[in-house]
Amino acid sequence: MKLWYLELKKMFFTRHMLFLILIFFLVNGGRIILGSRYDLDAIMRRSEKKAGEFEAYEQALAGEMTAEKAHKVKEGHEAYFAALGTGEYDKENNYYGLIYDLYRYQYDYARQMQEFTNRAKENAELFDRLGNRFDAEKNRQIAGIYENRFIRNFYDCRDFKFLFSYDFSTLLILLLALAGSFRLFYMEYQNGTQQFLLTSVNGKKYIAFIKLGAYFFFLFVLIVVFSLEDVLLHAVLFRLNGWLNPVYSIPDYQFCIFSGNMLSYYLFLWILRYMAILSISGFFAFVSFLIQHYVIPIFFNIFAVIFTILLSERSSFSFTFAMLLNPIRLMEPDGLARSYNSISLFGRPMPVLYAAFIAQIVLTIVFAALLIGLYRKQICMISGKEPVKRRKVYD
Amino acid sequence: MEIELKNITKKYGANTALDDFSAVFTTGVYGLLGPNGSGKSTLINVIVGLLKRNSGEIFFDGKSVSELGETYLENIGYLPQYPKFYPNYTVYEFMHYMSVLKALDKKDIPERIDSLLTLVNLEAYKDRKTSALSGGMRQRLGIAQALLNNPRFLILDEPTAGLDPLERIRFRNLISGIAEERTVLLATHIVSDISFIANRILLLKNGKLLLMDKPENLLKAMNGNVWLLTVSPELVMEYQKRFQISNVRYTEAGCELRIVSEKCPDVNQADLVLPNLEDVYLYYFGERGAE
Known part of the structure; x- marks a missing residue:
């Protein structure tokens, strides 16, 4: 048995924690199923898909886009509009009428982006001539990101946006992370088991590192569990199709700075969220260690949760250095990834999303290093107190 | 070591x-x-x-x-x-x-x-x-x-x-x-x-x-300081006020008191006995009696 596994079992495989995870898992599922955050079109699409209304036409149109298919969609769209006046309803034309804009967007995407990148390159040249190195570099970066993009296959991917922008599970994971941070040092101290740790070689030297590692792994497991729940429920509810299509197949993601497919974009979002959660959790672990001698961590955690919720409710953030250091912003990475936003770092433009990601990695390392360093020196030990209060708080 | x-x-x-x-x-x-x-x-x-x-x-x-x-x-x-x-x-x-x-x-x-x-x-x-x-x-x-x-x-x-x-x-x-x-x-x-x-x-x-x-040395040092004395039950309280009592045992003859004291509590009746570690503990940590 490895130490980190034993640490993981000790801290998190407890009845209380498993019960809490189960409750949160159910709450998250309920939120997805009953959620009222979908627009009217999405609700209609969901019921149409459920009824299998347009299944045959969808299957016929799905896959590689051809001029023939495009022509058929155009004809269907025209017939649909004509029928609106006469009242003659044709299911196939109705379908083509509804997806016309989407098909046209996907069919034309490569051409539009080529025009866009050409303009960016022209801008870069102009700024070079004007001696504005920052904007020249920024436009070159834009051209680099959006160049050579194309969509080969047509799928109605619009409902993927609900999966990508869904962040309630992140908040639940954060709450579990807070509950977990409480178990790292405070409970060892209150339970009296800290004495075993501090009077053994590895207990004094490595245990803070191992605890933090186990904690971060626990968060990773939570992310896997909740992300799977999110993806499965969304996939079933919206019958998501086109997982391997590029993420910019969704009109709202036309300028998404990530060029991979739906699946990889979803993983990418979770990596960013994981980093944000690690950064916040690292901070809470650090503070919990510092004030482990008191009941304060309980109040602190409650305060932290309220603060986090309030902060996450803020809809607009300016792109400043302070924003990079705010992990809450990275907990909603979809908003940052949908379009190109840059920040000046040492006079050079850098996409905000990547800058925030790096900032959170640095913050996590700083908190971890502080925690491990202070633990080894037992800085939080307060003279004038018995080293251990004995109160049974482990379940 | x-x-x-x-x-x-x-x-x-x-x-x-x-x-x-x-x-x-x-x-x-x-x-x-x-x-x-x-x-x-x-x-x-x-x-x-x-x-x-x-x-x-x-x-x-x-x-x-x-x-x-x-x-x-x-x-x-x-x-x-x-x-x-x-x-x-x-x-x-x-x-x-x-x-x-x-x-x-x-x-x-x-x-x-x-x-x-x-x-x-x-x-x-x-x-x-x-x-x-x-x-x-x-x-x-x-x-x-x-x-x-x-x-x-x-x-x-x-x-x-x-x-x-x-x-x-x-x-x-x-x-x-x-x-x-x-x-x-x-x-x-x-x-x-x-x-x-x-x-x-x-x-x-x-x-x-x-x-x-060593325990034997502690005991040796206590030699001559532990007494066994049988008194009537009504006198127990009085002896407790005056001496350090390490044990009270009720017998048919009365109350047998084990007394830790440098002085003999009763010249006529008290018997000198060998000390044990509890007597030592009492001697050093117990509340002293009046005598």
């Missing part, structure tokens, strides 16, 4: 818990006796490094423990007072966890755990959750974990607290068995815990070391 504590002082604010404590420990069992609040746990916490001392130094085989660092920890085994375990661990998992914490060689761990669980008679319970162990079993598990690294200096803080007499005897025998080649420091306020097994006894009062000597 030799552990020397030199002029150790530990203060909690204005309160001095350990006052210039000095002692040298070699192989054998050392009983640390003192009433509650005398500084036993503070001393132990300072020795194992849980508390920082205000002044003084600890030497292990002549080397300062501040310089030895981890090497010192490798040589000590510690059983805290009222040890608590992780409730969702089995006995084996807890031992394994402690083995890794104590940096035991990975390949030696299973064998070491098995032999120690056999030693403390817990081999049949290795898959039982620690939360389901009785008080005696928990203490034995505490001892087993303290022995994992085969320590040369074993420190036990109130190891028999809460145990029934049978468990206490079992525990005592276990300590005797493992003390042959190491130093065992056993802190307690229960005299019978150490009366049979301690090679030396330290008496601690208000953070100060009163005495450190």
